Amino acid sequence: MDLLGNIAHGFSVALTPQNLLFCFFGALIGTLIGVLPGIGPLATLAMLLPATFYLPPVPALIMLAGIYYGAQYGGSTTAILVNVPGESSSVVTCLDGHQMARQGRAGAALAIAALGSLFAGTVSTGIIAIASPPLSELALKFLAPEYFSLMVLGLVGSMVLARGSLINALAMVLLGLLLGLVGTDVNSGRERFTFDVPVLSDGIGFVPVAMGLFGIAEILVNLEKPDNRYIGTVIGSLMPTREEFRQATPAVLRGTVLGSLLGILPGGGALLASFAAYAFEKKVAADPARFGKGAIEGVAAPESANNAGAQTSFIPLLTLGIPSNPVMALMIGAMMIQGIAPGPQVMTQQPDLFWGVIASMWVGNLMLVIINLPLVGIWVMFLRIPYRLLFPSILLLCAVGSYSLNSSPAEVGLMALFGFLGYVFYKLDCEPAPLILGFILGPLMEENLRRALIVSNGDPMVFVTRPISLTLLVLAALLLLLVVLPAFRRTREEAFTEA
């Protein structure tokens, strides 16, 4: 069978000593930054991106991918032991994971999180391998109207899944789209909203925007709260009891399915997968009152889901060339550095890269279980670093990351500006995630809207007369409708207020 041949080819690429080594580096760095709260895959990738120039494409992408899913493993360690999410996608793991730690079951929680992630990683690697070829095939039929409608679907998805009010999220999307248009217009050469500032003429870089809104703003918000972390020292037996296994297994399965689906959605990824999985788990539980008091399902489901989501969010990137979140936008940057144009042609033109990276994900997951479980003691040491020493270091890493990408001091200044804006948004309950997606997709959307309307002679019906485009728009409309339905609305609000 072709699929097996492709996977075998992928493993033959992923298992070369060089690629194994970089996969290990990625997993190791990912775990480290996952454990450390405040420094995420985004800042790390931004810092490592210029260095990947010296690497061949396959090990470079294998390492960068490893950092992203590796961070999902590391993030759970911090959530369980310290009650602080090491990674934003581990926010819900704190709820039950930390309660388990207080009851002396930290080891079991860590083991279930890691094994659940491994299972989810295995399944989602398989999903990527199975779903990508037909999707690439389909994507080759995509013209401007389809791309535009797909991005509309992605933006609607990010709004529905953002926390807080839907209309605020829509306004943030528009603001993001507008920010994305800053710079020189590709069609007319006209500079828009640049105020004659040189750094703006090529557009605002998304690295300073994303690191400002997430990295710097998070420091500002954290410094308002007292540092009262409880560090669980007793990890206990890593072996979950038979009863814990029995409860966790179905939760892992549900989390994996939900996470894989939500990861594929443009605008999706690890973060919302974990939220949705926790909410769902509570919904189907026989006794929802156990949640928040150390229910193992509350660890198993979101941790499986965030890893599954992190991996399947590579699907839109690998098959369509569309980034579904800022990390994927950086992966596109990494491909461009290597001279590879992301899109449906990657699979046929760069089979080594495509299948090698997919196979490396499974290998990386296996390494991560070893890095995280037996060696958990090493990571605990990092957790003892007090925040007053940690945050200046994070600040430095963000500054170096935003400077080094283009050797541009002005981008560090932009990052400070967006850090300030991120703080304002936090104070006003405006979630920055929809803004970031709008910002990334803004120029792509304008370009595809233009092209679509030129092809159709200015007739906007082109978006509904082409079947694929229509399907995508109907999906977007259904998604919006779903939120307006009272039952779903309540679930959505519940899911977000818990975290």
Place this chain on the structure above:
Amino acid sequence: MHRLHINRDLVAGLMFAAVGIAGLWIASDYPRGTALRMGPGYMPVMLCWGLILLGGLIAIRGMLKAGASLTAWHLRPLVLVLVATLGFAVLIEPVGLALATVVIVLLGAAGGREFRFLEALALALGLAAGGVVLFVYGLKLPMPVWPSALF
């Protein structure tokens, strides 16, 4: 009868609307074009009107129902962390990574809840040394290490 609530929604709505109005004003001389041949002003103008509309709705909703009230800003971390970052931006090219690191770490640390000068200084020097080794010699990121006047 409701009192006028100054709450998060009201402020957020006004913020969105203000951005929209400013955007319209700036974009007023960008050629608009038609749907068939969009000029550089087409999308910005549509987005700005969208922001004004939504911002208005959010603000009105904020006035009508009691939303979450505004919380105080903590100025010390806000100012020091941002100044530290800007300081790094200004200093990195003229004085190099080592000194810029000391500045950003010391100023940033001063924005924390408990600031211990000697500890922060030790951290700054340690990170400067580690940063130079990691970024410049390890990752080979192109950036000056020392003040250019020295060489």
